[in-house]
Amino acid sequence: MNQYVITIGRQFGSGGRSIAEKLAKKLDIKFYDKELISIAAKESGISPEVFEGVDEKATNSLLYSLSMGMYSFGSGFPAMGDLPVNDKLYLLQHKIIKEIAEKENCVIVGRCADYVLRDNPKRVSIFIYADMEFRKEQSIKKHGIDPAHAEHIINKTDKNRANYYSFYSGQKWGQAENFDLCIDSSKLDEDKIVELIAEYIKMR
Template sequence: MNNIIITISRQYGSGGRNIGKLIANKLNINFYDKEFIEIVAKRTGMNKQYLENMEEKFTNDNLFFSAFHKEHFSSPFSGHIKYSTLDKMFEIQSEVVKDIANKGNCVIIGRCANFILKNTKHKCFNVFVHAHNKSRIERIKKEYGIYGVKMEEAETQLINTDKYRSNYYKYYTGMEWGDMVNYNLTIDSGCFSDENVCNIIIEAAKKRI
């Protein structure tokens, strides 16, 4: 495959991370997800555990967007006054996304990568993975060890995490999270096995380039 960056945005519980990992393994290219926190920690000197805890706090507390930032629902780099720790993290993560893209082929999970790499020299294939709530809840329960969510909390966590991701994406990009016009491919992972979704994305990416 020619040079390609595959970005994967995903609904919580849709299996996007696992699918991205399968793609990276099949293509023998780098994979980035939680690795971003470690890179940001090294660049800033901030404690990795602190960054992980802060990210989890924001995920579970959408007041960050619905209240404090409601009047500033646009990119912090287009002139708004308030500049939070999360804003700084986004700025650093944006630099990291560009740096790893410059290093070569890879799969990037989340982090608004499809927006950050838009209009750059990189040829990206942007994917959004989604599924019906029932399918996602079943996956969350099944993969308890991965998602770290108690069964009775699965539905609440699903709603909260999706809301956070949607608000985060809208806040930093000005675009709608999950809107098909922002991606080259959207796919319902509930209709296929992860392996099949992986193969579909790879074949589509090959044709794209």
């Protein structure tokens, strides 16, 4: 399998982003996370800082027309009109993810990429999760989160991600049947998980 786009969904504190970045380096392919915000900002003329504030957060405007495949991007962005900035960012990232998937092998973190590319035969969708104690420990260690508030921050972040995914895809975030491979990151160290995913891709 020499053509693939790996999408990685992740619970907060599971190490999903770090695993995704290491995987991209191992496979010598591009890694996209916050890079998608930079590309969207450049294409739209909207400040990256504005997009940062709404990244992976849903609004209440409910763009099910896009989720159900009824939205047409046309040839430019003016059609977005006065949509909330959250929706503008999603639309831009949706378009960018599809374009990237057509031209290169890569790893994409979050942003409903597994859903956006659901009909693309190159897609390999991964979800990284772990138990709460492991995620608390990792959040405190890697992100410097106050131990007293770690669980609250983890739950709030995951709730935002779940709402975002459900809002734009109409599906449940983290549900096993939406992914090719789900991995508990508390059972193996990151390098072994990278090896596992790389081997899975090779076997495909």
